[in-house]
Amino acid sequence: MGYDHQAIERRWQAHWAEHQTFRVEIDPHRPKFYVLDMFPYPSGNGLHVGHVEGYTATDIIARYKRMRGFNVLHPMGWDAFGLPAERYAMKTGRHPEETTRDNCANFRAQLQRLGFCYDWSREVNTTDPGYYKWTQWIFLQMWGHYYDPETRRAQPIAALPIPEHVRAAGDRAVESFRDARRLAYLDESPVNWCPDLRIVLANEEVAEIVEAGHEVVRKPMRQWMLRITDYAERLLADLEGLDWPAHVLEIQRNWVGRSEGAEIDFLVAGHEDVGALTVFTTRPDTLYGATYMVLAPEHPLVDRITTEAQREAVDQYVRHTLHRSERERQSASIEGKKTGVDTGAHVVHPLTGARLPVWIADYVLMGYGTGAIMAVPAHDERDHAFATAMALPIVQVVAPAPGSASEAIDVQAAAFVGVGVAVSSPVIEGMPTAAAKAKMIEHLVASGCGRARVTYKLRDWLFSRQRYWGEPFPLVYEADGRVRAVPDDELPVELPRMVDFDPSETGEPPLSKATDWVQLPGGARRETNTMPQWAGSCWYYLRFVDPTNSSLPWSKEAESYWMPVDLYVGGVEHAATHLLYSRFWHKVLFDLGYVHEPEPFRRLVNQGIILGAVFVPADGRRDEEGKKLVFLPDQVDAAEHEGTTRYTVKGTGESVEIQWDKMSKSKGNVINPDEVVEAYGADSVRMYEMFMGPLEQSAPWQTEGLAGVHRFLQRTYRLFFEEGEPGGPDRLRAMGAGEGSPRQRKLLHKTIHEVTERVDRFAFNTAISALMVFVRDVVQRGGEGEEGLCHDTAVQFALLIAPFAPHLAEHLWSALGNPRSLADEPWPAADEALLREDTFTLVVQVDGKRRAELQAPKDADREQLAALARAEPEVQRHLGGREPKRVIVVPGRLVNFVG
RNA sequence: GCGAAGGUGGCGGAAUUGGUAGACGCACCAGACUAAGGAUCUGGCGGGGCAACCUGUGGGGGUUCGAUUCCCCCCCUUCGCACCA
Numbered sequence: 001m002g003y004d005h006q007a008i009e010r011r012w013q014a015h016w017a018e019h020q021t022f023r024v025e026i027d028p029h030r031p032k033f034y035v036l037d038m039f040p041y042p043s044g045n046g047l048h049v050g051h052v053e054g055y056t057a058t059d060i061i062a063r064y065k066r067m068r069g070f071n072v073l074h075p076m077g078w079d080a081f082g083l084p085a086e087r088y089a090m091k092t093g094r095h096p097e098e099t100t101r102d103n104c105a106n107f108r109a110q111l112q113r114l115g116f117c118y119d120w121s122r123e124v125n126t127t128d129p130g131y132y133k134w135t136q137w138i139f140l141q142m143w144g145h146y147y148d149p150e151t152r153r154a155q156p157i158a159a160l161p162i163p164e165h166v167r168a169a170g171d172r173a174v175e176s177f178r179d180a181r182r183l184a185y186l187d188e189s190p191v192n193w194c195p196d197l198r199i200v201l202a203n204e205e206v207a208e209i210v211e212a213g214h215e216v217v218r219k220p221m222r223q224w225m226l227r228i229t230d231y232a233e234r235l236l237a238d239l240e241g242l243d244w245p246a247h248v249l250e251i252q253r254n255w256v257g258r259s260e261g262a263e264i265d266f267l268v269a270g271h272e273d274v275g276a277l278t279v280f281t282t283r284p285d286t287l288y289g290a291t292y293m294v295l296a297p298e299h300p301l302v303d304r305i306t307t308e309a310q311r312e313a314v315d316q317y318v319r320h321t322l323h324r325s326e327r328e329r330q331s332a333s334i335e336g337k338k339t340g341v342d343t344g345a346h347v348v349h350p351l352t353g354a355r356l357p358v359w360i361a362d363y364v365l366m367g368y369g370t371g372a373i374m375a376v377p378a379h380d381e382r383d384h385a386f387a388t389a390m391a392l393p394i395v396q397v398v399a400p401a402p403g404s405a406s407e408a409i410d411v412q413a414a415a416f417v418g419v420g421v422a423v424s425s426p427v428i429e430g431m432p433t434a435a436a437k438a439k440m441i442e443h444l445v446a447s448g449c450g451r452a453r454v455t456y457k458l459r460d461w462l463f464s465r466q467r468y469w470g471e472p473f474p475l476v477y478e479a480d481g482r483v484r485a486v487p488d489d490e491l492p493v494e495l496p497r498m499v500d501f502d503p504s505e506t507g508e509p510p511l512s513k514a515t516d517w518v519q520l521p522g523g524a525r526r527e528t529n530t531m532p533q534w535a536g537s538c539w540y541y542l543r544f545v546d547p548t549n550s551s552l553p554w555s556k557e558a559e560s561y562w563m564p565v566d567l568y569v570g571g572v573e574h575a576a577t578h579l580l581y582s583r584f585w586h587k588v589l590f591d592l593g594y595v596h597e598p599e600p601f602r603r604l605v606n607q608g609i610i611l612g613a614v615f616v617p618a619d620g621r622r623d624e625e626g627k628k629l630v631f632l633p634d635q636v637d638a639a640e641h642e643g644t645t646r647y648t649v650k651g652t653g654e655s656v657e658i659q660w661d662k663m664s665k666s667k668g669n670v671i672n673p674d675e676v677v678e679a680y681g682a683d684s685v686r687m688y689e690m691f692m693g694p695l696e697q698s699a700p701w702q703t704e705g706l707a708g709v710h711r712f713l714q715r716t717y718r719l720f721f722e723e724g725e726p727g728g729p730d731r732l733r734a735m736g737a738g739e740g741s742p743r744q745r746k747l748l749h750k751t752i753h754e755v756t757e758r759v760d761r762f763a764f765n766t767a768i769s770a771l772m773v774f775v776r777d778v779v780q781r782g783g784e785g786e787e788g789l790c791h792d793t794a795v796q797f798a799l800l801i802a803p804f805a806p807h808l809a810e811h812l813w814s815a816l817g818n819p820r821s822l823a824d825e826p827w828p829a830a831d832e833a834l835l836r837e838d839t840f841t842l843v844v845q846v847d848g849k850r851r852a853e854l855q856a857p858k859d860a861d862r863e864q865l866a867a868l869a870r871a872e873p874e875v876q877r878h879l880g881g882r883e884p885k886r887v888i889v890v891p892g893r894l895v896n897f898v899g
Numbered sequence: 900g901c902g903a904a905g906g907u908g909g910c911g912g913a914a915u916u917g918g919u920a921g922a923c924g925c926a927c928c929a930g931a932c933u934a935a936g937g938a939u940c941u942g943g944c945g946g947g948g949c950a951a952c953c954u955g956u957g958g959g960g961g962u963u964c965g966a967u968u969c970c971c972c973c974c975c976u977u978c979g980c981a982c983c984a
Contacts, residue, residue, distance in 0.1 A: 246903075247903060247979070251980085254980050254981095257983065361982095363984095365983070365984090367983090368983045368984075374984085382984075455984090456983095572978085692911065692912085693911060702925070704926070705925050708924050709924075765911090766912090766913065769922065769924075770922095772924075773922080773923070776923095848964060848965045888918095
């Protein structure tokens with residue numbers, strides 16, 4: 001019969017399901033371990049081999065930790081709201097509800113066929129009203145709270161102190177004062193609008209959509225925003241304690257983008273009534289070098305201060321800018337072309353009293369700082385380019401530090417952006433840049449026209465979408481226009497069943513067409529936007545701790561036992577989105593007392609990408625349209641030639657080269673997990689993906705490699721079983737009852753030690769290699785008639801491969817006479833005494849070159865080792881009778897004769 | 900342009916604190932068993948050389964008895980950021 005992976009895997013998957021082997025409950029007597037995967041979007045394409053890699057890694061850890069005595073929470077669910085389901089529905093007429101249900105069922109079946117040890121009783125689905133009830137509830141918590149910079153935490157909006165003059169202006173004034181501080185707020189500002197898809201996009205999403213070939217323009221629309229910027233400081237500071245990959249921390253730091261500097265107020269000449277025009281700068285020490293001022297074209301004061309003579313030119317420029325997408329503005333920047341228009345207005349330099357012209361230019365962005373800058377062309381490249389183009393004056397106020405390597409600089413030719421010492425700057429004359437900045441801020445504060453300021457690149461999170469397949473907002477607009485929250489006991493606000501959910505060209509959301517649903521008694525109307533796909537994934541890890549609770553999102557008891565997540569594995573593509581958004585929500589929930597730690601994910605690991613093979617013409621030939629020509633593996637023949645593989649296209653014989661590329665349906669280089677699981681078994685596929693290389697690294701999929709791992713499992717199987725009667729079952733081999741030979745015991749314990757240490761380090765590829773070494777050794781000894789596997793060793797080995805090949809391990813375990821699953825068996829412990837060796841391989845070098853090796857006693861001292869080494873004939877030969885000048889002895893390793 | 904990570908056989912990759920470079924697997928070659936082998940088992944496998952031996956971890960230099968590992972310069976790849984004042 002042999003290794004029948006299909007029968008074995010079917011049997012144990014059924015066993016685990018029937019016995020609910022992986023169902024877990026709170027157990028105060030055992031330490032917990034929470035292992036989480038990034039839950040998938042259940043697309044119609046089904047599971048991808050890339051999913052399998054990350055999910056196998058967490059599965060190994062989950063099974064291993066469980067055997068080490070931890071109470072392991074290892075859940076799975078579906079991030080099922082989102083655009084693809086909606087677009088698929090528009091194409092086929094199948095409702096997202098149906099396709100989502102089917103896709104989830106398909107994903108679940110696929111994951112179960114891989115034998116992952118999820119607690120399926122905890123499965124969650126973001127589109128389930130019982131789930132999104134709480135997504136809506138959390139949103140309302142944000143709507144009901146504001147961020148208090150004094151206490152540095154969220155507070156109930158009712159606790160917001162209302163200034164007397166606001167209170168005096170009446171209820172409506174108090175309400176808008178509060179609305180302006182809520183963590184969830186309405187804002188009418190230019191958003192990223194994609195006319196093709198008829199949706200708005202978050203800043204984080206724009207690049208991806210533009211990549212896909214869609215246009216994105218700026219368009220003012222009324223949108224729900226989340227005030228993530230209030231948490232910028234904490235999101236940055238709390239990165240410190242996280243066990244996350246350095247590059248993810250880096251991406252988040254960049255994204256939050258903290259910079260320290262100063263705000264400086266300039267009065268507008270002739271417009272003292274508009275108040276100060278405030279700029280942000282990181283170089284307050286260059287204030288004396290400011291020769292003009294630039295406002296973003298969208299700056300609210302542009303209209304007020306523009307002179308009549310310049311009005312037409314300014315209006316035209318503003319219109320022009322609004323039409324250009326941010327993308328275009330950026331690409332213009334890369335070419336270095338600067339455009340802008342003089343407003344005709346002037347500001348007064350707060351220190352010198354000089355009149356500086358005020359320009360508008362699209363190189364200044366409204367969304368950063370104050371939307372206005374003081375231009376210091378001598379010390380800023382962008383200002384320099386602009387000043388040169390517009391013939392504005394350039395005044396040097398920083399010089400290279402005396403004795404520094406910098407040549408004599410000419411700021412007329414190029415900006416000097418480095419640090420140095422202040423010159424032509426009375427208040428800070430001669431001071432080094434760092435000190436000059438501090439002194440200047442001090443001076444500005446004293447004279448009342450400036451202050452220290454920290455600015456972040458992070459912008460508030462655009463949180464509404466004009467889509468159907470998302471969570472409805474639990475908000476109602478009263479007839480008088482006021483916004484009211486749907487009371488908690490009326491949640492969830494269920495998504496109405498609709499057939500036509502095409503968005504309108506103007507961006508009116510599809511839900512606005514569900515008039516029965518929208519219209520409420522008394523002229524009130526529901527909010528018709530829905531939440532973005534990120535909403536459901538912001539907190540799913542919390543729902544897993546108490547997934548069926550209908551009166552609370554999660555109980556305090558469950559949260560305090562299971563949280564935080566000890567290990568989170570997923571792709572790096574979520575570094576600036578999901579991972580930032582969930583940290584933000586978590587901090588709000590922390591402030592409100594619903595979670596007990598400020599960070600959700602203690603340790604994060606990114607898995608690499610599995611690449612698929614494509615073949616391209618060796619001569620770089622392209623098709624008629626100039627696009628890359630790609631051939632698929634089944635169109636290509638391979639032949640060995642002088643040690644390398646040559647590939648040619650079947651039929652034409654054209655020479656092609658192999659390339660490894662991201663798997664994609666359009667390239668046709670996708671590996672379907674179902675097919676390889678069918679052919680080689682789940683254990684082989686899982687183990688192969690772990691054997692490919694370090695988890696974090698990308699690696700090419702090579703089915704030959706999978707076959708190699710499959711052979712290893714077959715060999716393992718044959719170590720335990722021999723062929724029975726023809727057509728009958730295989731028989732467990734006769735095994736010695738004792739502990740086995742000292743040699744086998746020693747090898748076993750060495751293997752236990754290595755596998756344990758490597759799993760702890762996430763070095764799964766080398767852990768598997770240790771298992772392979774063990775099996776090969778025992779097979780060979782058995783083949784030489786020395787000894788087969790003895791019972792005790794067999795038992796321990798079955799446990800050792802369980803995290804990697806759980807089905808085969810259970811099969812072996814059960815054949816060895818154990819009626820119950822091995823999932824709760826203790827992990828084998830290496831016997832320290834057996835790990836100790838009496839001798840070691842001493843390497844002997846002469847002049848740093850290896851000349852001999854010998855077995856030396858472990859406890860030999862330096863003199864003994866040197867003597868042993870010197871006695872070697874090879875060493876004698878290479879020394880040729882001369883006396884070495886030096887003898888280096890590294891106990892336990894080597895002896896080197898030098899000279 | 901700025902920042903981060905990386906570069907080891909034909910391929911994926913191993914290598915505590917500097918101490919036998921290439922574990923393990925794939926591919927390939929040879930052999931055994933075979934009616935047969937694309938099954939299985941055994942052996943070989945960085946390059947050069949009959950051999951002794953030489954050489955070799957992107958390139959160049961340095962420290963050291965000894966460098967894949969530490970330091971300096973350069974090249975290349977991947978990723979992130981990119982008018983952020």
